[in-house]
Amino acid sequence: MPDIKNLSPLEKVKVVSDGLRGTIAESLQDELTGAIREDDQALIKFHGMYQQDDRDRREERAEKKLERLFSFMIRLRLPGGFLTADQWIALHEIAGENTTGIIKITTRQTVQLHGMLKSKIKPTIKEFHLAKLDSIATCGDINRNVTCSSYPTELSVHDEISSYADKISTFLKPKTRAYYEIWLDEEKILDKKTEEDPLYLDAYLPRKFKIGIGIPPNNDADVFINDLGLIAIIENNKLLGFNFAVGGGLAATHGNPQTYARLGTVIGFVEAGEKTFKAIYEVLTTQRDFGNREDRKQARLKYTVDRMGVDKFKEEVEKRTGFPFEETKPFTFSERVDYYGWRQNPSGNWDYTLFIENGRVLDEGELKLKSALLEAAQTGKVSFRFTANQNLIITEVKPKDKKAIHKILEKFNIIEQTGNVSAIRKNSMACVALPTCPLALAESQRYLPSLITKIELLLANHDLENENIITRMTGCPNGCGRSPAAEIGFIGTALEKYNLHLGGDHEGYRLNRIYKESLGEVEILSELDGLFADFKKERKKNESFGDFTHRTKLNT
Ligand code: HEM
Numbered sequence: 001m002p003d004i005k006n007l008s009p010l011e012k013v014k015v016v017s018d019g020l021r022g023t024i025a026e027s028l029q030d031e032l033t034g035a036i037r038e039d040d041q042a043l044i045k046f047h048g049m050y051q052q053d054d055r056d057r058r059e060e061r062a063e064k065k066l067e068r069l070f071s072f073m074i075r076l077r078l079p080g081g082f083l084t085a086d087q088w089i090a091l092h093e094i095a096g097e098n099t100t101g102i103i104k105i106t107t108r109q110t111v112q113l114h115g116m117l118k119s120k121i122k123p124t125i126k127e128f129h130l131a132k133l134d135s136i137a138t139c140g141d142i143n144r145n146v147t148c149s150s151y152p153t154e155l156s157v158h159d160e161i162s163s164y165a166d167k168i169s170t171f172l173k174p175k176t177r178a179y180y181e182i183w184l185d186e187e188k189i190l191d192k193k194t195e196e197d198p199l200y201l202d203a204y205l206p207r208k209f210k211i212g213i214g215i216p217p218n219n220d221a222d223v224f225i226n227d228l229g230l231i232a233i234i235e236n237n238k239l240l241g242f243n244f245a246v247g248g249g250l251a252a253t254h255g256n257p258q259t260y261a262r263l264g265t266v267i268g269f270v271e272a273g274e275k276t277f278k279a280i281y282e283v284l285t286t287q288r289d290f291g292n293r294e295d296r297k298q299a300r301l302k303y304t305v306d307r308m309g310v311d312k313f314k315e316e317v318e319k320r321t322g323f324p325f326e327e328t329k330p331f332t333f334s335e336r337v338d339y340y341g342w343r344q345n346p347s348g349n350w351d352y353t354l355f356i357e358n359g360r361v362l363d364e365g366e367l368k369l370k371s372a373l374l375e376a377a378q379t380g381k382v383s384f385r386f387t388a389n390q391n392l393i394i395t396e397v398k399p400k401d402k403k404a405i406h407k408i409l410e411k412f413n414i415i416e417q418t419g420n421v422s423a424i425r426k427n428s429m430a431c432v433a434l435p436t437c438p439l440a441l442a443e444s445q446r447y448l449p450s451l452i453t454k455i456e457l458l459l460a461n462h463d464l465e466n467e468n469i470i471t472r473m474t475g476c477p478n479g480c481g482r483s484p485a486a487e488i489g490f491i492g493t494a495l496e497k498y499n500l501h502l503g504g505d506h507e508g509y510r511l512n513r514i515y516k517e518s519l520g521e522v523e524i525l526s527e528l529d530g531l532f533a534d535f536k537k538e539r540k541k542n543e544s545f546g547d548f549t550h551r552t553k554l555n556t
């Protein structure tokens with residue numbers, strides 16, 4: 001246990017927060033500012049929100065001696081990314097009334113709404129509650145939204161596996177009633193015993209904790225980037241259990257070699273059911289008790305695993321569960337993609353995966369995504385599933401309804417757009433970054449689309465336009481858009497400057513590495529031009545761009 005004197009300041013905020021209440025209620029009532037108190041800013045993360053401000057307007061506001069333009073981002077808890085049609089309609093309305101109106105699909109299969117003023121937080125959460133939606137524990141030092149591969153292999157098994165996402169999320173929710181009291185005006189329960197939390201105690205976890213479920217052969221949800229990745233093992237259409245991969249996480253800090261991206265290490269297999277839940281629970285308690293609480297930059301599970309050593313970590317979890325991990329079961333991921341367009345489920349129903357550039361659902365020009373999705377939801381004949389690549393699947397469409405849904409998608413130009421998007425764009429993704437993210441060093445979602453247009457031209461010049469190269473950009477090395485796990489990764493270092501990373505594989509087993517530092521656009525394009533030329537000339541048969549650059553450009 002660390003010396004209490006050395007604990008990071010946030011540790012104290014958590015412990016004295018009275019079950020994540022702090023002074024949030026008072027902060028909300030303070031009409032003199034659009035912000036909330038500093039300690040409460042840390043606590044509302046556990047309720048699924050970040051305080052942000054419009055960085056584009058900082059200067060102008062400062063000149064006028066106004067405080068920054070504060071607003072809040074709210075992120076929903078949607079295990080496995082599933083929404084009913086009614087929930088979509090509610091989301092559409094809430095986004096329009098209380099936030100910027102843009103529904104932002106995230107890289108962890110959920111949605112965020114931006115630009116919510118302080119006075120709108122309570123009404124927003126209340127309306128979500130009426131739609132049976134909440135934002136509990138989607139940020140903060142706690143288990144966050146649980147992701148799951150979006151695509152059915154055998155449908156009954158997919159339903160069973162994605163129900164694990166739901167059950168794990170519920171199982172690991174904090175016991176405090178603070179969310180219900182503060183945001184939903186539920187009565188305070190005075191008997192504190194009901195809030196005792198044997199998992200999180202009073203200091204929660206040392207850092208955020210992410211769980212994702214992968215279903216081979218498609219690693220669409222990037223299972224190895226999670227603190228805990230669960231790889232579903234299926235035999236004869238039956239779920240046997242999960243291989244456990246521990247210690248994934250992508251964030252790093254420029255210039256700090258003690259920080260690094262890491263993929264999860266597979267430590268063994270656990271059978272489905274009770275044992276799986278027990279093992280998950282004890283991975284969390286081990287991180288709770290052994291994670292670094294002094295230095296937040298060393299607090300994620302990946303550092304705990306590396307400090308203890310994988311074997312010791314595994315031993316500790318086994319000591320706590322009372323049973324050993326079984327030998328890892330064989331599995332293979334052979335792709336990491338979203339299956340765009342129509343695709344029939346093993347059940348006979350249809351799915352349509354829409355390409356949504358950087359996950360931003362809005363009506364823009366000819367492409368009326370928001371209107372299309374509202375109209376599809378209003379038929380009551382569809383459900384929705386977000387993918388971990390910021391896209392959306394219109395799902396559970398019965399064969400008799402497919403034509404009607406197709407017509408709606410056609411009317412709003414979706415079919416044409418999804419059909420015509422280039423391979424490189426379909427495999428691209430960017431984090432939010434500017435103007436809202438306080439940590440952004442460079443643009444990301446506002447810049448990547450135009451850079452991709454230029455890269456498309458380069459690829460066409462080299463006859464490589466059909467290559468499915470996974471390209472991702474983030475505005476800083478935290479990696480929210482999973483840039484370290486891309487074949488081409490752009491990581492912001494300063495305004496208009498990016499480190500160029502290469503050599504990640506196509507399936508998500510290998511991270512990329514830095515190739516060139518702090519490039520501007522002209523240099524990026526010139527580097528890529530040369531790389532594409534070499535790739536065209538020297539690639540082996542069926543070699544992916546990531547494998548090629550790993551083999552030839554990184555001095556391995
Ligand atoms: C120290 C590490 C990290 C910090 C401090 C951090 C912080 C943030 C912040 C402030 C935002 C809000 C941006 C906005 O909406 O304006 C954000 C978004 C997000 N982060 Fe992170 N992040 C970190 C690492 C990661 C990593 C490694 C992942 C996953 C691989 C991740 C997943 C996300 C997701 C899914 C979003 C939503 C936006 C999107 O889809 O682009 N974060 N993060």
Ligand code: SF4
Pocket residue numbers: 431432433434437438439440441444474475476477478479480481
């Ligand atoms: S990667 Fe960096 S810039 Fe992008 S959203 Fe995350 S913290 Fe912000």
